[in-house]
Amino acid sequence: MNAMRNRIRGALLAAGRGIWLSIVALAGSATLFVCALCSLALIPLGIGLVTTPYVLDLVRTYANRRRLLAVTWCDVRIPVPYRAFPKDLRPGFTGQVERTTLMLKDPATWRDIQWLFVDMTAGQVLLLLAGTLMILPVEGFLLAAGLWRVYTDNRYWYTFVPVDSQATGLAAAALGVVFFLVGMAVGDRLLRLHFVLARVLLAPTQEEELARRIDRLTETRHEAVDTAASELRRIERDLHDGAQARLVAMGMNLGTVEALIEKDPAQAKKLLAAARASSAEALTELRDLVRGIHPPVLAERGLGDAVRALALRLPVESEVRVELDGRADAAVESAAYFAVSEALTNAAKHSGADRVWVDIHHADAMLRVSVTDNGRGGAAVGAGSGLSGIERRLGTFDGVMAVSSPAGGPTMVTMEIPCVLS
Structure with a gap:
């Protein structure tokens, strides 16, 4: 009836x-x-x-x-x-x-x-x-x-x-x-x-669609090369200013310890403690740097668990729903992970939301991810914004992003990346 x-x-x-x-x-x-x-x-x-x-x-x-x-x-x-x-x-x-x-x-x-x-x-x-x-x-x-x-x-x-x-x-x-x-x-x-x-x-027409896709791929490839070069410069700068500086300081401290170990054992002991602290800080910075390049949890447990780990570190309440029957290529998973990370960071910093929902699923040869918050809305894709960075990152894989963010909220960022699951 x-x-x-x-x-x-x-x-x-x-x-x-x-x-x-x-x-x-x-x-x-x-x-x-x-x-x-x-x-x-x-x-x-x-x-x-x-x-x-x-x-x-x-x-x-x-x-x-x-x-x-x-x-x-x-x-x-x-x-x-x-x-x-x-x-x-x-x-x-x-x-x-x-x-x-x-x-x-x-x-x-x-x-x-x-x-x-x-x-x-x-x-x-x-x-x-x-x-x-x-x-x-x-x-x-x-x-x-x-x-x-x-x-x-x-x-x-x-x-x-x-x-x-x-x-x-x-x-x-x-x-x-x-x-x-x-x-x-x-x-x-x-x-x-x-x-x-x-x-x-x-x-x-099919010919026009193919030409537009080639133009888009050419543009996104150039952006990917620029992004990769910028990322390499960031890694070099982080290594130079962080871990490398601490390792140099630790080497100098050990040299001083070598000179003082017989003359002033107490001072040598203090310098050894400082060297041990510097080594621990250098190790932490190296781990953070590696996590920024490719998080270990992403490589070991896949996109779903990596995003759950991201959500646990948020200062707002979050809910993550994952429906994946396999794993995508490592490059696709990495792009999706950092896109979600940027979207969650934007929600936590700028939206004023107290709750965030993340939905990840795969259908019709497409990885679909949506990040929704109950904040004030008004998010827009613009030059220099985090959302523009997400769009460029997804474009490298022929992916797309859509943003719905009316004034007063809610804000939904939807991402799609063509891929197959293993």
């Missing part, structure tokens, strides 16, 4: 969304399609050079809104394929000309315009079908209830059934039941098919 109730509710929801979106699509897509064509036609006159960037920006915003509805309503993900503009665009009319040229050279622009036309034609048909299949039964029931008597002078056609008597009214109601059952079966599928059709036109 509950399953049937949920099925009817889902079909009615799909119908309502289909009708609402058909109105929006008919008005929005048609208007933007005409405006885009007019603006492009006015480019030779110079007017279009000014208007085209604004019109195409509206088209992109409209398309991105449809992408959001696709993933929210039907879990259909449509990647955003637009090329980024260079940061050194000149101001004024010259900049507008450059911006127009760059937009027209972007294949995604022309796919957007094609999609606008398809959205107000074939896409419109799918939306209307999803909606009318659940509305037609109401009309059939009204005709069976006696509405057919209003049309005494002319025969009323309910789809392909002529209604001019109570018997034909009941036939209309029976047909309405059929429409209702068909709507329950295919209403949500028609809505999903509408978004799948949009994905065919709005998503980047």
Whole structure:
């Protein structure tokens, strides 16, 4: 009974969304399609050079809104394929000309315009079908209830059934039941098919996706090389200023002990104690340095236990849930570990949270990690922030990061890294 109730509710929801979106699509897509064509036609006159960037920006915003509805309503993900503009665009009319040229050279622009036309034609048909299949039964029931008597002078056609008597009214109601059952079966599928059709036109082609991935990998590889060089300099500096300095001091103390051991045994004993303390501190610093490069617990017990150990050292209450059937490559585990470490550090230092949740699992050849806190929110990815460092670290492995942090919280940092488990 509950399953049937949920099925009817889902079909009615799909119908309502289909009708609402058909109105929006008919008005929005048609208007933007005409405006885009007019603006492009006015480019030779110079007017279009000014208007085209604004019109195409509206088209992109409209398309991105449809992408959001696709993933929210039907879990259909449509990647955003637009090329980024260079940061050194000149101001004024010259900049507008450059911006127009760059937009027209972007294949995604022309796919957007094609999609606008398809959205107000074939896409419109799918939306209307999803909606009318659940509305037609109401009309059939009204005709069976006696509405057919209003049309005494002319025969009323309910789809392909002529209604001019109570018997034909009941036939209309029976047909309405059929429409209702068909709507329950295919209403949500028609809505999903509408978004799948949009994905065919709005998503980047395989060649473009491959080119973008190569560009991203090239960029992240350069960042990885820079990060590795910076890390090596940090290790060298830590060794020079920490353990090495203590070992030098310990050697000098031992040399002094050697000279004083017969003349002043008491002083020699104090210097030996100081040397022993220096050796212990040097050993601690070396262990901390090694832990910063690759924590022993990560190598020995895997990502789950390493993250649990991180959480135990937090000054706030934490909960870690791990569902892994094996282990990823050492490099992937290390990247995930330090990404989680940075996210937990940010939560403890900046969010004002008193509780943190960490979830780690593997599905669809993807390692997924989420770090959530109940702090004040407002976290954002920006230059120099810890979140930017996480993004660069994950990008080395073709991974991605998403941040949801509305004002007032909560903050959720979600990370995904493609990998397989051993």
